[in-house]
Amino acid sequence: MVSFKLLIFVALCYVAFLFTVAFAADRRAAQGRDNWLRSPITYTLSLSIYCTAWTFYGAVGYAARSGLEFVTIYLGPTLVLVGWWWVLRRLVRIGRSQRITSIADLISSRFGKSTGLGVLVTVLAVTAATPYIALQLQSVTLSFEVFSQQSGSDWHGNDTNLTALWIAGGLTLFTVIFGTRNLDANERHHGVVMAIAVEAVVKLFALVAVGAFIVWGVAGGPVETLAMIDASPISQFQQPGGRWVALTFLSAAAFLCLPRMFQVLVVENSDERHLATASWAFPLYLFLMSLFVVPIAVVGLDLMPEGSNPDLFVLTLPLALGQQGLAMLSFLGGFSSATSMVIVATIALATMVSNHIVLPLWLRRRSSGASLHGDVRQVVLLSRRLSIAGVLALGYVYYRLSGGGTALAAIGLVSFAGAVQVLPSMIGGMFWRGATHAGAAAGLVTGFSVWLWSMFLPSFGVGEILSPQVFAHGPFGLGWLRPQALFGIEGLDPVVHAVMWSMILNSAVFFLVSILTFPTPLERLQGTQFVNVFDHSHGARSWTQNAADAEDLLIMSQRILGPTEAQAIFQREASAQGKAGYLPDVTPRFVERLERELSGSVGAATAHAMIGQLTQGASVSVEDLIAVADEAAQILEYSSRLEAKSSEQERTARQLREANEKMTVLSVQKDAFLSQISHELRTPMTSIRAFSEILVDGGIPRPDQARYARIIHEESTRLTRLLDDLLDLSVLESGQVTLSRQTGVLNDVLDRAVAAVGLRDSGLEVRRSRSDEAVTLVTDLDRLTQVFINIIANVRKYCDHAQPVLRILVSRTAAGVTVDFVDNGKGIDKDQQELIFEKFSRLTDPGKAGGAGLGLAICREIMNRLGGAISYLPGQGGAAFRVFLPAEPPDLPAG
Amino acid sequence: MGRRVLLIEDEPNIIEAISFILSRDGWTVHTHTDGVTAMDKIARTPPDLIILDVMLPGRSGYDILRDLRANPATADLPVMMLTARGQTKDRELAERLGVTRFMTKPFSNAEVIENVRALAGA
């Protein structure tokens, strides 16, 4: 007899094992070794979250009650997958090219990035998923109960609810830990996918093991099993045709529309070609899961006492036959089925809730320029964690309300019928350009209402929420509104009735409203994008040129994507445009790409709203409207080829223009510099000459003599310093400088630089992190010190804040070490940022600086010689300089 | 002819040197260091002669010269300009604006006194 304690122990061990798997997969993905995490087999196995506890326990119960009808739930998805070329391929392509994060995001994005539709689909999805999550809690709780009764422990009513609560809490914890650890731009969760792939294997193995034992161990072989079926209460195939067709349709639609299926099918998909493998491998999985269902049901009906719950035959049969090990395996299989579904479903729902409800509210609350303040990442993560807990809490409440006694399959069907209300909008949006926002909203609301009235509310039972009178005579005596006999059509099976009416009314309203309303330009753009996704992969052009400032966009992106990633995107774009630095031109194409990157983190509608705040409203140009009207694929193809060519020319032209501008500016600056040098040399010389003549003339009191001599000395020192700088720069530029290779710690180098600048009476506060600075460097340390001194001296001179603060931030990457110097002044104007490293430039008027503006030019030359770089980092709040040192120093002679 | 000289210059050492040389020669020297307020100073205490540096903080010597010549009260005031830049085009610009004398730094002390005497006598 399996002791109850042992069972708990095994379940905990199993959870720990899943933790390890998920953790290891996340680690491998972070290290870039994710090739087998992204294999087509992992993808196929992850789809198996379709098979939940409903399949594992409920299918046998279903077969025991209704015969072969259970199989329709697996025929639908099989049809969708073997026909992947119809819908799935298009869905995955759209999902990837538009960076869709959830099914709510898909609908919202298709219909003009609408926030309202996102909210609607999210509410619908959460409502529909609630019974389903309750179903999983119920099945796991039931399976615990079976073992506790077997082992005779005192475990009753209240303890059952407590178990369900424990399970809900544990699942929340696991999902929060692995589903919201990071905010991936693609919304992918490697650890979770790997864990559910493992669970897929466990549940298949468990069910097949039980099935094989029943067929060969109990019935005595396949032929005998068939004979037993013929002798059983379900020997006759008396299938109502309506249910058979309706359920096949329902399961096929649900496979596409369930938020968790959308998550694994589309969002977690890393390669479209995996679909080709899944097209046969997943039907095979479903085939194997279903193969032994009828035999187990028949043997269960034959052997188990009258009145035992057929939903638990998978567990109770092995126990009754004394197969403790097999029962334990079966328990784990059911546990796997339930947990994997709940984890993925809550992640998908939490993403939707946070992206479509919480973030838009948060944005609205902080209306003006909200995107620039606060850390959006933290808000997103927190709202997801809370959403996960909220969704599980709803599931638990439904479980308590429904009493936990309903057949598993019946609960599952309620949930399916709710989720598929998205189908008309989804399929319509993907294939029909005429579908409009108003049509989608009207269809969704209609379908959702019909489902609530005819299926969801009645699912609690007659007299629970709806009174018996409402069932018999309709609300307020309106007979045509009876929940299970709408429009007076009676005698239909309740499931067929609800599915039929909700889908017919949903589709009809969607279609009618769509043809009666007119789409906004943005909707039409998105419509073209979705329907013609295979014709042109470039996105909708919808932003006014240069309306947003590149620096503002960078600041906002850093808050969402994190500084490293945002800077990489901007730098990549700038270099693609043929520009240096971090600030590309704000072309419509770039804004659109950025919006897509951001939508990976916060959803399409939110990303659109955030960028909209910066670009001052979405305006669609005449050009865009022409692009929408242009339907001929050939013309599009032709024009996109022309576009590619002309953008190439444009790039070259821009590079030339930029080089030319730079040279003109430089030549003007060179003249100015010669003047400047002349001034810098002649001014001290004037004092020196005047005072030496005065001293030569004689007749000066002694104290004055000394003072004049000191002035002469000061001024000649000034001359010498200037000449030194000039010489240093010319030597560096000509490459005649000798560098020596030294080893030291960054900390010491910075210490020396700070000491050399002498900040004691300047009021400048330097903030550093000693632990970050413990980096060993191999380079010319003296030269590096010189660079740091110049930068710090520069900050001291130019930082205009009343209480100047300089932060020195060190970070290490695989490529090398970056040292950022960020002050709290007002920074450097964008048009000056390009020029500050040129040797003939100085920003403010000459009187203040006391140098000829050579410091940063010298820094740049030194960093070039050391194989690194120095650059100005825009968007940091003040002036910011980034010094980069490569991990591999160039060949320097040892010194 | 009076002996009041106004020196508009921003380098303290050069101010000290020129003040010393001219005082020793019997001139009354007033000094001013800022370009923006220079015109007010001239209006308040009208000098007999101005020594004007080109590179001043806030406003260049050329702008001040242009204002002086535009005002009837100061149109004929002798102005000697000093510059450390010493390019031909600087001298040309100054002459076009109506400078009386133009001197390139560095200069000899005798040269300064000679020029000041010549201007004050003119």
Next chain:
Amino acid sequence: MSSGPNPNVFLGRSSYRTRRLRDAVMILPVLGLLLWNLPLVWQGGPGPKLTSSVLIFVFGVWLALIVLALVLARPTMPGDAEGKESGPR
């Protein structure tokens, strides 16, 4: 690729073949739908329809679809075909 004397003809043919195989993939769900609804309209002999025979039929069709999908999966992979998208239609 350029093994034949006229690579263009070769390319055109393989692209044509790929397209027809895709047609086959698209017909699979229609086939499945028709066959799986067949038991509803069976007028099988004098006696009642037996669950066991419907079971064998449904699972047999299932296995056949899986095998067909497996055979068609490789030649119709999107990655293989993408480069040939611009070929003759």
